[in-house]
Amino acid sequence: MSATATFETAIPAARSSALSPRGMTVEVKGLAKSFSKLTVLDHVDLSIGSGEFVTLLGPSGSGKTTLLMALAGFTDPDAGHISLGHRDVTHVPPERRNIGMVFQSYALFPHMTVADNVAYPLRARRVGRAEIEKRVKDALDRVQMGAYADRRPDKLSGGQRQRIALARALVFEPGLLLMDEPLSALDKSLREQMQIEIRALQQRLGITTVSVTHDQREALTMADRIAILHNGRIAQYGTSRDVFERPVNGFVASFMGDAVLVPVQQAGNGLTAGGAVLVNAPMVSGGTNFLVVRADSATLATDPIAGATNLPGTIVTSSYQGSETLHSVALETGQEVFIRERNQGSEPSVRAHQRVFVSIDVSQTLVVPE
Amino acid sequence: MTLITLGAGEREAPVKKRNFTWTLSLPAVVLLAVVCVVPLVVLFALSFVEGGQPTLAHYTRILTSPAYLTILQTTFALSVGVMVLAVLLGYPLCYFIVNLPEKWRPLALALVSLPLWTSILVRTFAWQILLQRRGVINSVLMDLGVIQQPLQLAFTIWGAMLGMLHIVLPLFVLPVYVAMTQINRRLLQAALSLGASNTRVFWTVFAPLTVPGVAAGMLIVFIYALGFYITPEILGGGKVITVSMKVAENATMYSEWGAASSLGAVLLIVAGLAIGLSSKIGKLLSSGGRK
Numbered sequence: 019m020s021a022t023a024t025f026e027t028a029i030p031a032a033r034s035s036a037l038s039p040r041g042m043t044v045e046v047k048g049l050a051k052s053f054s055k056l057t058v059l060d061h062v063d064l065s066i067g068s069g070e071f072v073t074l075l076g077p078s079g080s081g082k083t084t085l086l087m088a089l090a091g092f093t094d095p096d097a098g099h100i101s102l103g104h105r106d107v108t109h110v111p112p113e114r115r116n117i118g119m120v121f122q123s124y125a126l127f128p129h130m131t132v133a134d135n136v137a138y139p140l141r142a143r144r145v146g147r148a149e150i151e152k153r154v155k156d157a158l159d160r161v162q163m164g165a166y167a168d169r170r171p172d173k174l175s176g177g178q179r180q181r182i183a184l185a186r187a188l189v190f191e192p193g194l195l196l197m198d199e200p201l202s203a204l205d206k207s208l209r210e211q212m213q214i215e216i217r218a219l220q221q222r223l224g225i226t227t228v229s230v231t232h233d234q235r236e237a238l239t240m241a242d243r244i245a246i247l248h249n250g251r252i253a254q255y256g257t258s259r260d261v262f263e264r265p266v267n268g269f270v271a272s273f274m275g276d277a278v279l280v281p282v283q284q285a286g287n288g289l290t291a292g293g294a295v296l297v298n299a300p301m302v303s304g305g306t307n308f309l310v311v312r313a314d315s316a317t318l319a320t321d322p323i324a325g326a327t328n329l330p331g332t333i334v335t336s337s338y339q340g341s342e343t344l345h346s347v348a349l350e351t352g353q354e355v356f357i358r359e360r361n362q363g364s365e366p367s368v369r370a371h372q373r374v375f376v377s378i379d380v381s382q383t384l385v386v387p388e
Numbered sequence: 389m390t391l392i393t394l395g396a397g398e399r400e401a402p403v404k405k406r407n408f409t410w411t412l413s414l415p416a417v418v419l420l421a422v423v424c425v426v427p428l429v430v431l432f433a434l435s436f437v438e439g440g441q442p443t444l445a446h447y448t449r450i451l452t453s454p455a456y457l458t459i460l461q462t463t464f465a466l467s468v469g470v471m472v473l474a475v476l477l478g479y480p481l482c483y484f485i486v487n488l489p490e491k492w493r494p495l496a497l498a499l500v501s502l503p504l505w506t507s508i509l510v511r512t513f514a515w516q517i518l519l520q521r522r523g524v525i526n527s528v529l530m531d532l533g534v535i536q537q538p539l540q541l542a543f544t545i546w547g548a549m550l551g552m553l554h555i556v557l558p559l560f561v562l563p564v565y566v567a568m569t570q571i572n573r574r575l576l577q578a579a580l581s582l583g584a585s586n587t588r589v590f591w592t593v594f595a596p597l598t599v600p601g602v603a604a605g606m607l608i609v610f611i612y613a614l615g616f617y618i619t620p621e622i623l624g625g626g627k628v629i630t631v632s633m634k635v636a637e638n639a640t641m642y643s644e645w646g647a648a649s650s651l652g653a654v655l656l657i658v659a660g661l662a663i664g665l666s667s668k669i670g671k672l673l674s675s676g677g678r679k
Binding site for chain 2: 024076090091092111112113114115116118119121122123125126127128129138139143186187190196
C-alpha cells in the first residue's frame with residue numbers, strides 16, 4: 019500500500035480481495051462503559067473491515083481491554099451498539115456471538131487433554147463425533163501441534179499453549195477472532211516468532227481479528243490498523259505507518275516512539291522549540307504544540323546542520339550498546355532526549371558535557387498538538 | 389597454574405554446610421510422639437490383651453457378634469449418610485456463596501462456620517429442643533394443622549443424622565469454598581466464548597475443577613462422622629449405638645480396655661482405608677492433569 023493513501027479508503031479496499039466468509043465486519047458505535055464513577059469507555063466508535071487485523075493499543079487503564087471484553091460479550095456497555103456483520107450483538111450473550119477468543123494466559127482447561135480442549139467448542143455445538151475428530155486433527159495440524167493431542171496443558175510450553183489456544187479459538191470457524199495480550203506470557207524471541215506465525219495464519223484464513231496489547235512493537239508488526247486508546251477514547255485509528263509517522267497528538271507520538279515532546283513557541287513569523295528555530299515547520303493549529311524528538315529520527319552534530327532544526331544541548335551520558343551508542347542530551351528546556359548513533363568502528367564523536375546540537379531533518383520534523 | 393587452582397577448588401567443594409533448620413520442628417515432633425504415637429501404640433497393644441494374656445478375642449468378637457456388627461453397620465451408615473447429605477446441601481451452598489457479591493462473602497462464610505465456634509453439646513441440646521415431641525418443629529406443624537400427632541423426630545437415626553450434619557457442614561463447605569474460589573474466572577469465560585451454555589460450563593468446567601475440594605470435604609466429614617459420640621448419643625436417644633458410644637461404654641462402665649481399644653483400632657483402620665481410597669481415586673481422576 020502506498021504511504022500517502024488514507025486508511026479509510028485504502029485498507030478495506032486492499033483487503034477485500036482476500037475477503038472470506040470468516041471475515042466479519044465489526045461496527046462499534048458510541049460505546050460507553052463506566053465502573054461506578056470511573057469512565058472506562060467514552061463513546062468509542064470503531065469500524066473494522068472484513069479480514070482486517072486491528073490492534074487496540076494503549077497504556078493500562080486506557081479502556082482497551084474493556085473494549086475487547088465488550089466485543090466478546092463479557093462487558094455489558096452502558097450505551098452504544100456493536101454489530102458483527104450486519105447483526106446487532108450489543109445484548110447477545112458471549113456464548114451466542116460465535117467469536118473465537120484467545121485469553122491472556124490462554125485459559126486452557128487444565129482437566130482436559132489438548133484434543134478435548136480443541137473439541138470443546140464443537141461439542142458445545144453438538145457436532146458429530148467423526149466430524150469433531152477430523153476438525154480437531156485439522157486444527158492441531160494447522161498450528162503444528164498434531165503430535166500433542168493427548169497431552170495435558172500443564173505439560174506444554176508457553177508457545178505450545180498459545181498455539182492450542184489459537185487452534186481452539188479457530189476450530190469452530192468463528193467470524194471474528196479476539197486476542198487479549200496474546201503474547202505477554204512469552205519470552206522475547208518466542209514472542210517475535212509467534213507474532214509472525216499468528217499474522218500468517220490470520221491472513222491465510224482471512225479472519226477478522228482484534229487484539230489488545232500495550233506493546234507498540236507488537237502492534238506495528240501484526241496489525242493492519244492500530245487503534246490507540248487513551249482515557250477511554252480512541253486517540254488515533256490508522257495504519258501502523260500513519261500512527262507512527264503522523265501521530266495526531268503528543269500522547270500518540272510519545273506512546274508510539276519513545277519520543278520527547280519539546281514545547282513549541284511562536285516567535286515572530288516562525289516557530290521555535292528548545293532554543294532552535296524550526297526549519298520549514300508544518301502548519302500547526304493554536305494551543306500548545308510540541309516538537310517530537312525521537313531517538314531514531316534525530317542526529318547528533320557538533321555544529322548546526324544547515325537546513326535542519328538544530329536544538330542546542332549538552333551531552334549527559336553516552337552508553338556503548340554494541341552496534342550503536344545511546345547518547346543522552348540535556349536540552350535548554352531541561353528535558354533529556356536520547357539520540358542513537360550507529361557505531362562505525364571509530365571512537366564516539368562526542369564526550370560528556372560537550373555542547374552539541376540535536377539535529378532534526380526537515381522530513382523528520384513533526385509538530386503535534388497537545 | 390589453572391590445574392592447581394582447580395584441584396584445590398575441587399577438594400574444598402565437598403565440604404557441605406550443615407543445615408540445622410530441621411531442629412526447629414523438634415518441639416512439634418516431640419509433642420506428636422508423646423501425645424499421638426505413644427498412645428496409638430499402647431492402644432493397639434491393649435487390643436491384643438485379655439486378662440494379661442495375648443489374644444485375638446476382641447477382634448473375633450467384633451467380626452462375629454451380631455450386636456457388634458449392627459453397631460459397625462450403624463456407624464458406617466450414619467457416616468456415609470452424613471457425608472452424602474453434606475455434599476447435597478454443602479455444594480449448592482458453596483456455589484451460592486461464591487456467587488454472592490464479593491463484600492457479602494465473608495459474612496456468609498462466617499455464618500456457615502459459626503457452628504464451629506459453638507460447643508457441640510450446646511448445639512446438640514438445641515437440636516433436641518427443636519426436634520422433641522413437644523419441640524418447636526412439632527408445635528409449629530401441629531398449630532398449622534399439617535400434622536395431628538407429633539412426629540417422632542428426636543431419638544431416631546434421622547435425628548442423629550440431622551444433628552451430625554449441622555456440625556460437619558462447615559467442615560465440608562470450607563474446602564469446597566476454597567476450591568471454587570480458586571477456579572480461574574477466565575476458564576469459565578473461555579468456555580462461554582467457545583459457545584457453551586451456562587449449564588454446560590458448570591458441568592464440564594466448573595464442577596470437574598471442584599472435584600479435589602469435594603473429595604477433601606467428603607473425606608473430612610466421613611472421618612469426623614466415624615468418631616461421633618455426643619450428638620448421636622443424645623439425639624439417638626439410646627436407639628442409635630455407634631462405635632464410639634460402645635468404646636465409651638466398654639472403657640468407662642466395664643473397664644474393658646481391650647474391647648474398647650480394639651474398637652478404636654477398627655475405626656482407625658476404616659479411616660485409614662478411606663484416606664487411601666480417596667487419594668487413589670483422586671490420582672485416577674486427575675492423572676496429573678491439574679495445575
